[in-house]
Amino acid sequence: MEEGMTGYRRVLAHLREDVLGVLEPGDGLPPERELAARFGVARMTVRRALDELATEGLIDRLVGVGTFVAYPKRSIHVQLTSYTEEMTRRGMIPTATVLDFGAVAASDHVARQLRLEPGDPVVRYRRLFYADGEPMSVDENFLVPQHVPGMARAAPPSSLYRYLSEEYGLVIEWGEDTIEATSATPSLARLLTIDARDPLLKIERRAYVGRVVVDFSVSYYRADRYRLSVPLQRPRRPQGHRPVLRRR
Template identity: 60%
Template sequence: MSDRTLGTFPDLIDPTAGIAKHLQLQNILRRFVEQRGAAGSAIPSERELADHFGVARMTVRQAIDALVADEVLERVVGLGTFVARPKVDLQIKLTSYSEEMHRRGMVPDARVLSFEQIGASHLVARELQIDHGQPVIRFRRQLLADGEPMSVDENFIPAVHVPGMLDEEPPTSLYRVLSERYGMLIEWGEDTIEATAASASIARLLNVELGAPLLKIQRHAYVSRSMVDYSVSYYRADRYKLWVPLQRPGMRTPRSYHPGRHPGS
């Protein structure tokens, strides 16, 4: 595999060009990824690249380090270096997962892990501001995009708000069911975002290594002043980047901006 890949590099290092060798190699690798590199495919090892281009391993490492920093390549400990898969910009909105994935041109899917009524644990009761043991609907899913695991979501809803919910099939869009069937349009919410490491069970569901970095988001969602949903989500850090628009209070936004969109595009 590596030999075939090396044979596809049309350029070589020019020692007379007056440009540092690691910069030349960086440009060669970048062009290769842009033109021929499939997302998730491996590139040759540092030793193979050093032998092919006639440069030191340190020169190769400098070029790869720069491309990893630019999110063109990604390293996986123990496996090698790969063409980076594009990250989804995680915008914090009160919309459903399926709506967000459709907007990005991806095919959403979900695997239901649990859909049941349980008594609220001390933690869930505290977060929902209800009594310990009060019935809640627990809805846990593995969310996918284009067939690949992206996140694990777990929602807790006081059962008193959603009578008969378990009599139907698990919803494909929770917020839509809350709105259309129960008249509860989620109006606002509060998110807490933190970095965490994948536990054994979450790692299996997300197809990542044990201890891999994740984004953990806890949400409290409200209808008026009433909290109707508490959720905990674990997002793959290698597939998401967090985009948070900022604005000074009292100032108008001069133009619309979206990550990855350049002026005039």
């Protein structure tokens, strides 16, 4: 039985070739014992090669379920654009299914985010988003009716931010995001065609015009299709500040 670095590299090269050129996203790989017999190596060597492919993001290893070819992940760049604007910018075809649209009573959590009282009316807009025909996220927006009079009685807009700008002159200027990992509820799993308790990326956003919260949203992204990209920048030195040069 071939062991050592040579065997590991051979197994890794063959598996990478299968994942990138033969198998399709979502296809399962054989169990470790079958791969070990196929390549004539120890299971430890196969496991090491699979760990490397998982680190590269080429496969997903689900404990107790199996190993699968990973779907390519779309980067989410945190910026104030609507889903339609973001997917169009990336050259993808965005579509959406409206799940719910109209006036509802604000929950305690929504009321706190919009600075309202629990039970106050809000406009809720819930959608299932697709990119190139694949379900990607479930988004729920909440707006204060006083800021968007008559919106709850109109047809659901195709692009929310553009609609707010064109119909009400509300141009979203800045926002605050809260990002966390969560798992899919049975209802979210059905919409996103995944299994219950599969990982999701949850983003809550308060979007502002000036100092007024105009929109509060909760988005659930498929973790197997998305990754988060956050640009970072060091703060500028205060004007007039000069570094102190010390002699050695």
